[in-house]
Amino acid sequence: QAQLVESGGGLVQAGGSLRLSCAAPRRTFSDTNMAWFRQAPGKEREFVAAVGRGGGTYYADSMKDRFTVSRDNTKNTFSLQMDSLKPDDTAVYYCAASPRTAFYMSRDYLTDQESYVSWGQGTQVTVSS
Numbered sequence: 001q002a003q004l005v006e007s008g009g010g011l012v013q014a015g016g017s018l019r020l021s022c023a024a025p026r027r028t029f030s031d032t033n034m035a036w037f038r039q040a041p042g043k044e045r046e047f048v049a050a051v052g053r054g055g056g057t058y059y060a061d062s063m064k065d066r067f068t069v070s071r072d073n074t075k076n077t078f079s080l081q082m083d084s085l086k087p088d089d090t091a092v093y094y095c096a097a098s099p100r101t102a103f104y105m106s107r108d109y110l111t112d113q114e115s116y117v118s119w120g121q122g123t124q125v126t127v128s129s
Helices: none
Strands: 006-007 010-013 018-023 035-037 048-050 056-059 068-070 077-082 091-097 121-129
Touching: 006 091, 006 121, 010 077, 018 035, 018 121, 048 068, 056 068
Parallel strands: 010 121
Antiparallel strands: 006 018, 018 077, 035 048, 035 091, 048 056, 068 077, 091 121
16 A cells, blocks of 8 residues: 655644645556545544545535645645644644546545545644634
8 A cells, every 4th residue: 555654734823824745656646536634633534635536626615715735646746735724723634545546536435534545644733823
């Protein structure tokens, strides 16, 4: 399974920005769908954003106007630009990769954490008020 490595987390004040990056092995990256999930203390892990193998992007409703997800298949990287951060965004953020799939997958598939088989170790994002 792909080994994913996240970077870019940290401490930021409310209203600030952070950019998370995820590096994935070259041999699998372009064939997979990629997503970000997050888990806040005492809460279940939740979907944040995804980029499908075909390039479609999907966001959780509370983040779609503030976060931007992207992938670069030439560099095997997957990124999450987070703007206008709020204290409620404080969580550990995880990068995830699906197995190889058809070129276009449904939103239901891309937003379901059960679709993803490879996970990074997580990166902490803390937003202070």
